[in-house]
Amino acid sequence: MKRFKIAIAAVASAALLLAGCGGEPAGPSSDFDPNAPVTLDLAFWGNDTRAGFYKNAIAKFNEKYPKITVNSTFLPFPEFWEKRQIEAAGRDLPDVMQFDYAYLRQYSQNKLLLDLKPYLGKYIKTDGFTESTLGIGVVNGVTTALPIGTNAWAMFTNTALLTKSGAGAYTGATSWDEYATWMGSVSKAGGGSVWGGTDPTGRIQNFEISLRANGKNLFDDAGAAQFTKAELAEFWGKGAQVRGTGATIPTKRLLEVAPKSGFGAGLTTSELTWDNFGAGYAGDLGADASGLALSAPPVTKAGAKDLYLKPSMLHAIAANSEHPEASALLVDFLLNSQEAGAVFGTNRGLPASSTHLAGVKLDPLSQKILDYETSIKDRLGAAPPVPVVGYGSIEEKFRQLGEELGLGTVTVEQAVDQFFSEMDTILKK
């Protein structure tokens, strides 16, 4: 099945290149009439709950524009992108799409997405956005997407589980060594059934923030890696040390509970991840979110701006859309309106548009996220360039190698070599 998927991806991406040779779309037409009947296709990924939210939001949208019919379709994330890849090859993408940062560069470079610039202000209001959030979806100088919500890298701790095991809470923003020591103390108190956390060196984002602390990113604007083999080896070497002390949950145990994470399965008391994962954790744990706390990730270098706001998801319009103006109106409604805000809450991340946020009734967990993103203001730096094409595969390779390091099936040197050769292959495509 996996080989099959890769094959599809390969064929689809080849066809994507071919499909890229389309004509330049014109700007909005001056004689657009919002009361003329049109039908739009809207595609998003998500679960049952989100599908219900979109349905309600579209109903609200139709109160304003009764003649614009919206047909929505949804799939889980991986299938969503498989289908989009094939549609892209046939230049038949849905008019309005919920979009992911990792695919933005690929689709933008292949000219599959509409240049939103001519629609900004007139059809899509921009007062709710800040300069930096408006700039998130700009690829090679062209605005091809706008962020729905933002998220930041964060540390989740399970306070309920910590209290039960009798270990102290994590204060947040300590040094990495102090974090490791704290994890060790929890694991000791947990006595082999609860651990302090998961080895942080298995996630590329932790490597990224340690690079950013030194003023670098994973990749520069041109898409070249900004780190050396030695830096990666040092990073993974540290992970081996921490694992050696037994402070983190054994990888074998993690594999047993997959697809849940150690944190979601209630086996670890902390995990570094995106700050909007709380609801998923609460669902996995079968508890309400009151037992979860958010704090800042460990600090690599004091005063460094190592964190950044990433779009949790974006909205984009297909270049092949026959109704770009109506699509822009729909995007505006989904991004900016208080009505949509009231419907979605923080289901799609903490809203990027302040007018959208104004409609959101914050639940306790969302309030925690908002408070967290406010609390790290001083650590927030400029967002890195839009991810390179194939970033998703690079991220996944990093995670797999982290897992293998945890199992002890590769040495750090082998893992570094494998990672670089895989990354070079992906970047050369």
Added chain:
Amino acid sequence: MTTVEHVQPGHGTAEITARDAPPARRRGRRRGLATTIVWYLMLLVLAAIVLYPLVWLFFATLKPSSEFGRNSGLLPWEPTLDNYARVWDGIAGIPLWRYGLNSLIVASLAVVGTLASSALAGYAFARVSFKGSGILFAAMIGTLLLPFHVIIIPQYIIFNQLDLLDTYVPLLIGKFLGTEAFFVFLMVQFIRNIPRELDEAARIDGAGHPRIFWSIVVPLLRPALVTGGIFSFIWTWNDFLGPLIYLTSPENYTLPIALRLYNDTTSTSDYGATVAASLLSLIPVLLFFLIFQRMLIRGVATQGLKG
């Protein structure tokens, strides 16, 4: 040994046989029984090993979602029927039976289309000699070697141009047009094993190709049709990629896609509902198999027979 009763007394040897034989027989039966018990025990153990995943799946449907990943054992800690209730409610306002019905429609039509077209094509290749039949047969076998991925995108573009997306036509039309080379090949091989004398006899009585096909070949083809039907049903029922590519509206989705909708790793995954829905989606295939399995075995067995 019932004859022993009728043996006249006085024939000593017979009497001895009659007296001795029953214990010997009983000993034999006891040995047989012991062996049988051992065999059955071994089979039970093997069956338990093979069935364990299915049994686990059944008990997992009774676990609340939060137990997944924490309780990997067989029995749920807090058994609940909630999963079934949620599955029954369906997804995005569409009840699960609707997806099941969609799957059933697609799979049944696929069976009809595949059998009708491949039987006809098989008959043509096996019995009708026409110009280029050799090349066409080779070309058909050649499509078996063609990887599916090569044709996905061209096919998608064609159906898109024909405005047939979000209908079941792209999923079924190929099956009605005999493009399933595997089944055509199955039929050809089977028909080749039917003695030609039967055709010739019918021909002498004045039957043409339609009559020979319908009255001679189809009745004899039954085992192959059943085998083909079962495979076609199970494959279409489980097909994921085709429906994923061609169906857009959630109300048209088939079961395998609906099953994936319970799992969204980017928000909240409902593991309990996933396993419950998986179990329910297994039932039709299981029933289909149980009903037709006798014929399936006969079909496969006849296939291996060389004439």
